[in-house]
Amino acid sequence: MDSIKVFMLGWEFPPFISGGLGTACYGLTKAMDQLGIQVTFVLPRMVESTYATHVKLLTPESQMPMSTLKLSELQNVVFRTINSPLQPYLTPDSYQHRIEESLRQKRSGNVSSTSQCSGQLDYNSDMFNEVHRYASAAVGLAGNEQYDIVHAHDWMTYPAGIAVSAMSEKPLIVHVHSTEFDRSGENVNQMIYDIEREGMERADKVIAVSHFTRNIIISRYGISGEKVEVVYNGVERNGSDNCALPETGIDKDEKIVLFLGRITMQKGPEYFLQAARKVLDAMDNVKFVMAGSGDLIHQAVEMAAELGIGHKVLFTGFLRGEDVRKIYKMADVYVMPSVSEPFGIAPLEALDNDVPVIISKQSGVSEVLMHALKVDFWDVNEIANKIVAVLRYPPLEMMLRNQGNFEVRKLRWKDSAQRCAKIYEETLKQFEKCIS
Amino acid sequence: MASICFYFQVHQPLRLRHYTVFDKNDHYFDDYKNASICRKVANKCYLPANRLLLDIIRKFEGRFRIAYSITGVLLEQLHSFSPEVISTFDALVETGCVEFLAETYYHSLSSLYSRDEFIEQVNKHTETIEYLFGQKPRVFRNTELIYNNDLAVLVESMGNFDAIITEGASHILGSRSPNFVYRPKYCEKLKLLLKNYSLSDDIAFRFSNRDWPEWPLTAEKFARWISDVNGNGNVVNLFMDYETFGEHQWEDTGIFDFMRHLPEQILKHPDNDFKTPSEIVQAYEPVDTIDVPHLISWADTERDLSAWLGNAMQSNAIHELYRLEEKIKNTSDDKIIADWRKLQVSDHFYYMCTKYFADGDVHKYFNPYDSPYDSYINFMNVLSNLQSRCSGQALLDQNSIANKALMGKNFLTEQKTEDVCCPPVGGS
Structure with missing residues (x-):
């Protein structure tokens, strides 16, 4: 033909x-x-x-x-x-x-x-x-x-x-x-x-x-x-491996947990914040970054305040290009608590940038990623448990990063x-x- | 003369319950799951297989003989959840045609990490078998048939054993055959029995595989392969998981019928007989010395330790576990020590294996976790709780630590509240 x-x-x-x-x-x-x-x-x-x-x-x-x-x-x-x-x-x-x-x-x-x-x-x-x-x-x-x-x-x-x-x-x-x-x-x-x-x-x-x-x-x-x-x-590989990024000025004694995506009902921002609350019960030196904009952003800010973790959650607004790469560079773990995610390219980009990922089971991408931690979006206890585990157990973080990065290369x-x-x-x- | 030596490994792991970093409770095990799996396997495998083998033994009036190695962690579970299985093993022992082997009570990898702990666990297992079945094991098999020269030397030095069992891996044998008795390098008395993995795996793994050219495997065909060994060897060591019968190979594959007819077919040949490992040891002298400088096991095609220690999570988890040994033992708290030992069950590390993760094969079938990562997280959360329980303990004075040094000897009696299978304090 x-x-x-x-x-x-x-x-x-x-x-x-x-x-x-x-x-x-x-x-x-x-x-x-x-x-x-x-x-x-x-x-x-x-x-x-x-x-x-x-x-x-x-x-x-x-x-x-x-x-x-x-x-x-x-x-x-x-x-x-x-x-x-x-x-x-x-x-x-x-x-x-x-x-x-x-x-x-x-x-x-x-x-x-x-x-x-x-x-x-x-x-x-x-x-x-x-x-x-x-x-x-x-x-x-x-x-x-x-x-x-x-x-x-x-x-x-x-x-x-x-x-x-x-x-x-x-x-x-x-x-x-x-x-x-x-x-x-x-x-x-x-x-x-x-x-x-x-x-x-x-x-x-x-x-x-x-x-x-x-x-x-x-x-x-x-x-x-x-x-x-x-x-x-x-996933499109950006060849981001060896690029020198400017110093970010973030104290690396602090761990960074990243949410990157539209702040809408579909992406489950409230589960991220509830999990953050629980993580902070277990450890203190963590910050949570919510990168993205969306119709729930004001509710998210208010919710963080109501949970008493306003000082631990940073909202960056919508990021693009270099800024996305910078935020990945800083992040220790990426969380996608989507309520319903047909596929979800963002976690692949996170892995491509050497960030281990926690993804909701209610997503298409969880069908193709083996080297990712998977959670039900509503199970904030388990999301928090897994966030703490990645931050606390270095071999876990290392394996998720290396194996996940390798796995992503196969998704062409x-x-x-x-x-x-x-x-x-x-x-x-x-x-x-x-x-x- | 070809002596067929059947040894069945009988074991079930102790599965942990879902344990998050927020859990504070010191109960780590999933009682419901352990109980239901134990009962399921008892009904599908242990009970029907014991009944079948008992029938065969009675039928052949002493000419059919077999050996078992049952782990302490399974005996404890059987005692709690399926005590009738223990009485059927008892009936098998009564026939005089069944031998029990020794291993680590907790099906652990302690031989690799702590010599003291290893010896304590082997002794505990030996004493338990003696107490339950009135037999003192004379042949040792290590967890997963893990083996090297050092282990053989250690086991010989313990003085209780005539022989040790391991995998007849091609790379340690070279051109030699597994169908002889050997001597471990650096040992003087201990004998070495090697699994014939080709014939063993024909039953254990390939029996129901329809893509296998030899499928379907009949007792007659298998007996012919066995008889072919005549003239080329003394023994055929058929070592496999007992769960092969009814659990790995389901009943509808015909595995029970195969076994029912096998002894008859094998004994048709006048030069064949069945022997237990101890009888093999008595009947045959070593023909050569086997040198195994590097660790081997019976797992996967690699026959190495990569299924338990192949990745960073596995080695991290096990190192952290054994690093606690002194601290744990210093607490002299029986519950803490028992929990620590139950965390040594090798399966915990097997679940963390990422080797064939993507292929979803045999590793997955027996894995209660969705992923190796979940298993590592769960294990580490439990371990950190256990660790916190140690530091909660008041420091013991030197005197009481010294007393506890004798604990290995009295360990069984001290465990009575935990270990229902063990002899009661003071004996009767």
């Missing part, structure tokens, strides 16, 4: 990321590119080339409604962006801020809807408008493209995927990086759920990022298990891309059989 051509529908891509989705799309397409798979990657918004990043972007024709650009390191990937008609942002900064803000809200779903009901409604209607505008623009784009298969990432792109697939009579693959149940617990947004469900039903194949997510897709969305494949995420995007390629082939074979 000739190299497969994929029409890929994404929502975010570096540098415009607010979480795992953009990172995953980048890692996957980069690896597909290396396998020689032709990818046309559609993004809802114009990508600004001025934004500083390690990825070099070619300048897009920003005057044109549809712009094409190519990341210089990706040979076989063409980017198509759909300029936002909603509003031109004045500066890259505010542009960035808006996207991040809206993505954050979107991802945290309507957890906050009880408190900000009216704002949420407005936002939602905007969001759905965006999704449908994206779908119609994508159909327009797709008319000029050659491709064998349509691959859509997460619910925002499912309507586009369904439309493009129907128009072109090409098979549809939806890739589930997270579900409404992960983001919102039991308080699901019915409209989002419906879009997700329709996407999964209409798809020829559903790719889940873990068995954890596959189970949700089967049990909560009623999708037949035969249709749902698991493709684990990989190349393998994920190969799995996808295999799924493409099988889907196309089945699809042709159905047609003929």
Whole structure:
């Protein structure tokens, strides 16, 4: 078979990321590119080339409604962006801020809807408008493209995927990086759920990022298990090993326990703080760092104060780039107490930066990591027990770090891309059989 | 002449309960889990296997003979949870066709870390076996068949033993065969019996493996392999876990039927017979000296100690444990000493093994923990509680420490409240 051509529908891509989705799309397409798979990657918004990043972007024709650009390191990937008609942002900064803000809200779903009901409604209607505008623009784009298969990432792109697939009579693959149940617990947004469900039903194949997510897709969305494949995420190695970082001025007599992620219900910040309280009962020379922002940040600050550990918990806000590396450099252990984590790339990055990890069993990443400590997110006693153990027993810390770092090297995007390629082939074979 | 020597290792670990850094209680063991596993294994293995072997022994009127090594930690559990198993062992002893071997009471790795502790545990085990079954063991097997020249010299110097058992590992034998009696290097009287691992593992590991070309293994086929040894050796040492019957190999694999028919098939050949280890020692003289400078065991393909001491957590845990020896013994608190000894059971360290962790193999099947890391954390939390109990003790004066130096001798009687299997104070 000739190299497969994929029409890929994404929502975010570096540098415009607010979480795992953009990172995953980048890692996957980069690896597909290396396998020689032709990818046309559609993004809802114009990508600004001025934004500083390690990825070099070619300048897009920003005057044109549809712009094409190519990341210089990706040979076989063409980017198509759909300029936002909603509003031109004045500066890259505010542009960035808006996207991040809206993505954050979107991802945290309507957890906050009880408190900000009216704002949420407005936002939602905007969001759905965006999704449908994206779908119609994508159909327009797709008319000029050659491709064998349509691959859509997460619910925002499912309507586009369904439309493009129907128009072109090409098979549809939806890739589930997270579900409404992960983001919102039991308080699901019915409209989002419906879009997700329709996407999964209409798809020829559903790719889940873990068995954890596959189970949700089967049990909560009623999708037949035969249709749902698991493709684990990989991790991008940054080669951060030998970089000299400036002195941080943190007293290394103090141990650092790190939470890094969005401070939202899904990530379980309250379990981190409750565990911190317990750890401090057992040992004193520890500090807890919460790096990230999110709709629960104020509650988290208040909670730390209520628990009487305000002086032991530091909130850094949202970190990126060098700052993330610095914080990893300082950390003695990374904790991810997520309530429901479809995959969870962050612990892999922690291990990549030589930080041992404690991860919740309610996560996809716990399926692929053996050399990590695993806990139920609600079991704060056990989280605290394991934090103390890592801080107190050096051989444990050393083995988790070394073995974990070694293990992470085996999780390569190349393998994920190969799995996808295999799924493409099988889907196309089945699809042709159905047609003929 | 080929003498078949069956020796079965009978052991169950003492599993720790979930113990966090916040626990302060000095009860470390998971009584419920230990009891239910003990009863389960008793019903699936010990009781039916004892019944079967008793039948065979009676049927052959003395021509079928076997040996057991039962650990003290299992005897204690059987006494509490399945006392009927002990009476079936008793019935086996009554036949006169069964020999008991000596080992460390706590199935420990003490031979590697503390000579004093090792000798105390071997003596405690010997006395327990003598008390329960009226036999004084004459053949020694070390935990997991761990062995080297130094151990043989130590065991010979203890004076109680005629022979020692270990693995017939290819790298210590070279071109020699395990089917002879040997002499350990630097020993004058002690004899060395070597496990025929190929034939032993055919039963213990490969019996139910359908990918094995020899599957299914019949008693007839196996007896033929045994008879092939005639002319090339004196003994075939078939050493294996007793749990092979009904637990490692489930009943529906046909393992019990295999065993039921095996003696008959083997005895069909007039040159074959069954002997216990002590009878082997009496019947055959050593043909050569075996030099084992480095430690070996019967575990995994490496036949080394890496299953217990292969990573940093394992060696850290065991070093910390034995580092406490003096402190523990100085407390002269029976409960503390018993707890410390129960932490020496080798399985605690086996659970921390990361060697085949990713493959999820045999190590996992017998592991009560989700991961080696959890097992290490649990063990270290228990150990640090035990340590805190020692420092809580008032310092003993020199006089009472000196008295306690004699403790090794009286250890059994001092343990009476803990060890239900041991002789009562003062005897009857």
